[in-house]
């Protein structure tokens with residue numbers, strides 16, 4: 354830690370951590386687990402974003418498996434090159450929507466590598482059971498295409514049949530090589546592929562989309578905890594999102610599902626409490642024909658509105674959630690409006706990395722005069738406002754996917770079901786304490802994350818057993834203890 358702290362440039366800390374992961378994996382995990390709050394922003398958002406942008410020039414040794422269009426016809430052979438045989442979790446990207454940074458082509462590899470290091474550090478999945486993969490189908494990022502250090506195929510992205518054939522071959526090869534109980538986590542695909550890949554492969558494979566499903570689960574947990582602070586139920590809130598893509602509609606669907614389960618209202622009626630704004634304005638009935646399929650359920654009867662401020666003023670949401678990937682979009686006027694008709698406005702600016710956050714913690718607390726219940730996707734430091742210290746929570750899918758994946762692995766689940774996401778949300782929400790609320794925090798600190806992951810894993814596994822989706826039999830009596838006993842710890846074995 355002393356050496357790491359001597360680097361003042363965040364990217365240098367990232368490089369030092371990656372070097373350590375390569376040189377002494379056990380020490381890397383020991384350091385990460387023991388200093389999780391300090392090191393999470395280094396190996397994960399925001400610094401991993403900068404690392405991906407500069408991946409070509411900081412590249413030293415390959416950390417994951419690259420599968421390119423050129424490997425078509427021999428993807429299984431390429432998979433067999435990976436030295437570990439017993440894989441439990443794959444995180445795969447095609448690099449087209451890396452955080453809010455857009456298309457970074459195969460430089461997106463930093464994301465599967467970072468996510469899987471959290472699977473191990475936060476969720477206790479053995480490092481040797483984790484496989485980061487980047488599918489290289491080219492990039493439409495002109496800067497990268499012209500960058501002498503770019504490490505990927507120098508061509509524009511393959512689309513249509515060519516793209517889907519490669520993905521199909523990849524998914525077949527994964528099943529053939531590792532069996533059907535390997536969890537494939539789709540990460541940072543663009544939404545024009547993400548929803549379709551999830552729908553298609555959830556019928557035949559154990560797949561999970563972190564941006565759609567993991568984010569939804571963690572944000573729902575944050576809302577359930579926030580309700581304990583502000584009072585009322587999910588059904589009593591009005592929700593407005595800026596951004597109607599994977600994260601936005603994924604969260605919206607899970608809120609509607611949870612609301613429906615607790616009220617017995619049809620899901621479609623619950624969706625009516627949820628409004629979304631995309632780059633063209635509010636989703637409304639008159640735009641329905643031209644909307645992508647995942648937006649259509651949220652196109653309600655309303656006049657057309659172009660801007661977020663107009664939507665806030667007209668809809669008067671109690672909860673405002675940013676999933677646009679565009680920084681500085683929660684302006685002073687927007688936050689002041691939220692504070693003018695809510696005693697405690699709930700404001701989540703979820704876009705990553707920090708530079709793309711819809712607002713900063715300081716802006717949220719200052720402009721709402723200290724009334725906001727705030728959380729963000731990337732971490733912000735505590736904020737002093739009128740003598741009080743507010744600690745912003747980090748509403749990031751990192752709270753859920755490691756424990757969720759552990760639950761799937763230990764139960765031998767063969768499919769992911771929405772009820773397992775709800776179980777994870779409820780488990781995480783239960784971990785927030787009055788002590789956290791007193792500081793304005795709706796998520797427990799990351800320092801206890803391994804314990805939290807074990808609780809999430811136990812609830813997820815229990816749900817998998819209840820739904821008949823678990824294949825590891827008999828069901829352990831105490832799932833929390835069982836989850837804990839399965840977790841990797843970075844200790845050296847004693848030989849004598």
Ligand SMILES: NC(=O)C1=CN([C@@H]2O[C@H](COP(=O)(O)OP(=O)(O)OC[C@H]3O[C@@H](n4cnc5c(N)ncnc54)[C@H](OP(=O)(O)O)[C@@H]3O)[C@@H](O)[C@H]2O)C=CC1
Pocket residue numbers: 450451452453454543544563564568595596597598599600601630631632633675676677678679682703704705706709729730731748749750751
């Ligand atoms: N905190 C967390 O755990 C997570 C955070 N995220 C973050 O969320 C962001 C979005 O990710 P994702 O949903 O996958 O991305 P998508 O590309 O699927 O969706 C982005 C949405 O934002 C809309 N949008 C873009 N620009 C504007 C604008 N200026 N005003 C209003 N809406 C706009 C887009 O509109 P249109 O549809 O018209 O193009 C689209 O609906 C990223 O920054 C990502 O890092 C994602 C997952 C997890």
Ligand SMILES: CC(=O)C(=O)O
Pocket residue numbers: 398451452453541563564704705730749750751
């Ligand atoms: C956190 C995450 O998955 C994202 O920003 O894409």
Ligand SMILES: [Mg+2]
Pocket residue numbers: 452540541563564
């Ligand atoms: Mg992501």
